[in-house]
Amino acid sequence: MGYRHRPGFVKERVRRRHSVSIAARLTEAEGVTHQARYTEAGTTAGTRQPVRGGWYATTGTRRPVRASRYMAPGAATGTVASMSDGDARALEPSGDQPSPADAFARWAASEPVPLDRAALAIAAHCRADQVDEAAALAELDRLANAVREPTPTAVVELLFNAEGFGPNRGRFADPANSYLDLVVSRRMGIPITLAVVTIEVARRASLDLHGVGMPGHFLVGTPDPDTFIDAFGGRIIDRAGAAAIFARFESRQAFDDAFLQPTPSEAILLRMLNNLRTLHLRQPDAPSLVAVLELLTRLPGCPIDEFMRLGQALATLGRPDKGAQVLESAADQFGGSDAEHLNQAATRLWAQLN
Numbered sequence: 001m002g003y004r005h006r007p008g009f010v011k012e013r014v015r016r017r018h019s020v021s022i023a024a025r026l027t028e029a030e031g032v033t034h035q036a037r038y039t040e041a042g043t044t045a046g047t048r049q050p051v052r053g054g055w056y057a058t059t060g061t062r063r064p065v066r067a068s069r070y071m072a073p074g075a076a077t078g079t080v081a082s083m084s085d086g087d088a089r090a091l092e093p094s095g096d097q098p099s100p101a102d103a104f105a106r107w108a109a110s111e112p113v114p115l116d117r118a119a120l121a122i123a124a125h126c127r128a129d130q131v132d133e134a135a136a137l138a139e140l141d142r143l144a145n146a147v148r149e150p151t152p153t154a155v156v157e158l159l160f161n162a163e164g165f166g167p168n169r170g171r172f173a174d175p176a177n178s179y180l181d182l183v184v185s186r187r188m189g190i191p192i193t194l195a196v197v198t199i200e201v202a203r204r205a206s207l208d209l210h211g212v213g214m215p216g217h218f219l220v221g222t223p224d225p226d227t228f229i230d231a232f233g234g235r236i237i238d239r240a241g242a243a244a245i246f247a248r249f250e251s252r253q254a255f256d257d258a259f260l261q262p263t264p265s266e267a268i269l270l271r272m273l274n275n276l277r278t279l280h281l282r283q284p285d286a287p288s289l290v291a292v293l294e295l296l297t298r299l300p301g302c303p304i305d306e307f308m309r310l311g312q313a314l315a316t317l318g319r320p321d322k323g324a325q326v327l328e329s330a331a332d333q334f335g336g337s338d339a340e341h342l343n344q345a346a347t348r349l350w351a352q353l354n
Contacts, residue, residue, distance in 0.1 A: 100124035100131075105298040113265035116140060116180065116200045119193070122272060123179035126291045136181040140197070144204030152209070152222045152229055152236055155202050160234030163187065165194060167232045175288070178276050191218040192272055194231035213263035213271060214242060216249030221262055228260070270299060286317055297330070304330070304338045308345060315349050324349035 098106075104121035107114055116137060124131040143163065148154050159165045168177050168188035176182045183189035183197060195211055198220050202209040212219040212228060219242060220229035230237050230245065237245070243255040263271075273296050280289040293310040296302060307330040314323035324346040331342035 101294055101298055104295055108266055108269055108298065109300050113269070115196050115265050115268065118265075118269055119180040119196055119272065122269070122276075122295060123181050125295055126175075126276060126288060127179060131179075131181050133181070136184050139184050140200050141204060143201045147201065147205040147207075150202070150205050150207040152202075152207070152224075152227065155198060155205065155207060155209075156229060156234065156236055159198060159201060160231075165189075165197065165231075166234055167191075167194070173279055173282070175276060175279050178272055178279075190275070191230075191232040192268065192275065195220045195229075196268065196272075198229055198231045211263040211265070211268045212242075212260055213267060214246060214259045215253075217245050218271070219245075219260070221260070266299065270296075273299075286313070289313060290317065297326070304334060304342065307342060311345060311349060315352060320349040320352040 100121045104118055104125060107118035107121060117133075120131060120133045120136055124133070143158065146162075147158050165187045168174060168186075168190070171177070172190060176186070177188065177190045178193055180193060180196060183193045189197070192211075195218050199209045199211065208223060209229070210221045212221045217230075217232065219237075220231055222228065226239055228237050228239075228242055229235070230241070239257070239260065242260055246255045246259065273292055276292045277289065277296070280286075280292060290310070290313050293306065293313055296306045297310055307327060311323035311327045314320070314326065327342045327346035327349065331339040331346070334342060
């Protein structure tokens with residue numbers, strides 16, 4: 001399956017002042033800044049953490065956000081597709097050449113979530129250049145075929161020794177580290193994308209691995225609850241090793257075994273997008289930030305505040321009309337007091353055209 005280039009202004013070159021303005025406005029709107037989120041840099045007290053069945057569970061002092069009734073458009077139907085590794089578990093988006101955003105919404109709402117397909121859709125939507133999904137999937141297939149036996153040790157030996165996957169320490173903040181196709185081709189990434197490669201290669205090799213969203217450093221869980229893979233370090237570790245890694249990144253809070261619980265696939269996608277959001281706020285890169293926000297609002301259970309941020313970002317880029325349309329469309333999905341707030345915000349954006 002290929003993706004058509006997503007239309008619209010978000011791939012146009014815009015002046016840097018728009019990027020700076022968006023970063024300033026969104027940071028001000030969030031109060032404690034965008035860094036208080038679940039990212040590879042870690043979590044802070046009060047970070048909202050994704051959970052299955054809803055968008056956030058809240059710790060610390062930040063106000064909880066009620067999960068919405070919003071579901072990604074077009075996420076209910078599709079036809080079973082034969083994936084390159086012979087696995088027909090996923091739904092192929094119907095129609096010819098779906099947009100990356102539509103494909104992402106469909107994959108994110110699937111059960112189980114195909115991490116490889118959803119992560120490739122993130123890359124296709126957020127980058128201006130073409131993403132060769134077929135080549136990336138074929139390479140994952142090839143790697144899986146080279147795994148000598150379905151064990152964590154064999155997967156680690158293949159990926160991080162024979163094939164040379166590893167961290168991009170010199171350019172950790174490069175957005176390319178978050179794009180699965182580039183991670184596969186360049187053999188470099190950050191903990192979460194290297195973990196996705198590990199999970200997907202293992203799945204194809206008949207080994208069930210899962211994500212472990214430990215604050216500060218993403219890990220891979222194995223069938224043994226006391227054994228984990230540190231994909232960034234290319235090694236197998238135990239609980240004590242995980243705690244030691246945590247201590248390096250999170251010196252202000254104590255380690256808890258609850259940090260090593262399995263992370264649902266939809267929460268992995270959310271963390272990947274929040275990593276990109278943080279990068280594009282820091283650099284800043286307004287069109288890329290808008291692209292990330294567009295995907296965040298396509299995740300099932302997306303809260304109202306993400307739509308508000310997308311509307312504001314579009315308005316700051318000089319498209320208050322598009323921002324208002326996004327908010328009005330979201331209002332139709334939410335209903336109740338949420339819809340009232342969204343429509344009021346849309347009205348304020350329409351007023352900017354007067």
